[in-house]
Structures are given as structure tokens and as C-alpha cells.
Amino acid sequence: MVFDKPAVEDGAAMWELVNNSTLDQNSVYKYIMMSEFFSETCVIAKENNKLVGFVTAFIPPERQDVVFVWQIGVASDQRGKGIASKLLEELIDRDACRDVRFVEATVTPSNDASQTLFRRLARKYETECEVTEFFSEDLFPMDDHEGELSFRIGPINK
Template sequence: MMKGEVNINSQTATLKPSSTVTFEKPTLEDGAAMWELVNNSTLDQNSAYKYIMMCEHFAETCVVAKEDDKVVGFVTAFIPPERQDVVFVWQIGVDASQRGKGLASKILNELISREACRDIRFLQATVTPSNKASQSLFKRFAREKQTKCEVSECFKEELFPSDEHEEELSYLIGPF
């Protein structure tokens, strides 16, 4: 028997080597894959242009997680011009195949460890009241960093042009 093979009832099966997830700055080509991941999830839909634009202009503060060159997670984020000590997370997504593995937390850790975020003291995101997964993610992230997570009103429901969007609450995590 060769290495990487297992004998199962006198039959030989080749095992797939363990895959590794890597964290990278997104390329323009990753924009479409990020859009596809969102399109196949319950995340808020944005145009494909938004993801390509984020990859072009904000690659330093965006992260793609890849397994075997396939995008399995990402964060789009930017540093607001008026708040240079904050990185604002616009959207974070994880492929269904990776859920429950802590990938979202790893992506956030990669983000704040980037050179572009060296002066960042806070991470901010907005989350709807019904998005329990994101609420848990950001609260857990604050606990892991041994810092505060302040939740406050941000964008009221009335600001959105359709009746389909809930209010957005601000999650401010820090200081780091």
C-alpha cells in the first residue's frame, strides 16, 4: 500500500490530503467569488461591482479565506476617513462548508493584524437585531480580545427605502 491509501475491506481508497485555509488580500478576480458566496447565503445582497470595488480600493483592509484556491470566507472593511482608529466591517461571510470552524473569528484576527490596521484601536460593524450569528461573533471577538463591545442604535428602520430592512445596531469593539 502507498502512503495516503487505506485498505477498506480489501479495497483501496485514496484519501484527500488535509486542506489548509489561507488568508490573503483579495484580488479583482476574488470579487466575483465573494459575490457568489453572498448570493448563495442569507447575507444582504450587494452588487458584484461592490465586491470588485472593495478588492480594488480596499484590499489592505479586506481579507479572503481560501481553501484549495476557492474563496470560503471573506471580510470587506475600510478605515473611515474621519475615524482613523476604527476599522469598519461592512460584511463578513463564511461558506456553509466552513461554518462552525471559527473561520469568521480567524478572518477578523487576520484583519486587525494587517499593517494597514496598526493604528486601529476599535473594530465597528452594524448588525440587525435578527442576526444572532453576527451578534455572537462580535461579542465573542470582544471577549477573546478582553475588551468591551458596546452596542448602540445606528440606522433606524425608517431610513431604509423598503419595509424589508431592519434597523442596524452599531457594535463597537475595543480598545485594542
């Protein structure tokens, strides 16, 4: 398994992985754009040159000690092998994250796998996982979108 920064050529495979999952769908442009402008805070996992997982993230300009995970996904036939955990650890270890002390993400209440993933990350770094209500359901125009909880993991000591 190879963990690396994404190139624009990886955008289409990230988009396809998302389309085959329960994650919110976005345009392929968004993945190409992340690979071009935010590759320092995005990680891809490839096996035999095939994309099997990715995390797209960014450091909010006004909070340099935070890396916000916008999406993390692993191909369904590759789940449960620790790939998502490794993607997050690779992200935290990047030079671009040298000042990062908190990992933040939003997660829907029904997403058990994702909640376990972030709680496990807090355990790994022997730190806190603070969960608060964040984006309320009424912000989303569609009928079937849950509200999103904020997960804030840290402070992380590297």
C-alpha cells in the same frame, strides 16, 4: 486554509457567496472595487483555491483608529469552524490597521451568529463590546429590512 488580501479576480466569488447567504446583496462591481481600492483592509479565506469566507472593511478617513466591517460572510458548509473569527483577527493584525483600536460593524437584531461573533471578538481581546441603535428601520425603503445595531469593540490592545 489560506488567508490573504483579495485581488479583483476574487470579486465574483465574494459576490456569489453573498448571494447564497442572508447578507444584503450588492452588485459584483462593489466587491471588485473593494478588492482594487481597499484590499489592505479586506481578507479572503481560501481552501484548495476556493473562496470559503471573506471580510470587506475600511478605515473611515475621519477616524483612523476604527476599522469598519462592511460585510463578513462564510460559506454555509464552512460555518462554526472559527473562520469568521480568524478573518477578523487577520484584519486587526494587518499593517494597515496598526493605528486601529476599535472594530465597528452594524448587525441586525435577529442575526444571532453575527452578534455572537463580535461579542466573542471582544472577549478574545479582553475588551468592551458597546451596542447602540444605529441605522433605523425607516432609512431602508423596503418593507422587510430591520434596523441595524452598531457594535463597537475596543479599545483593542495588540
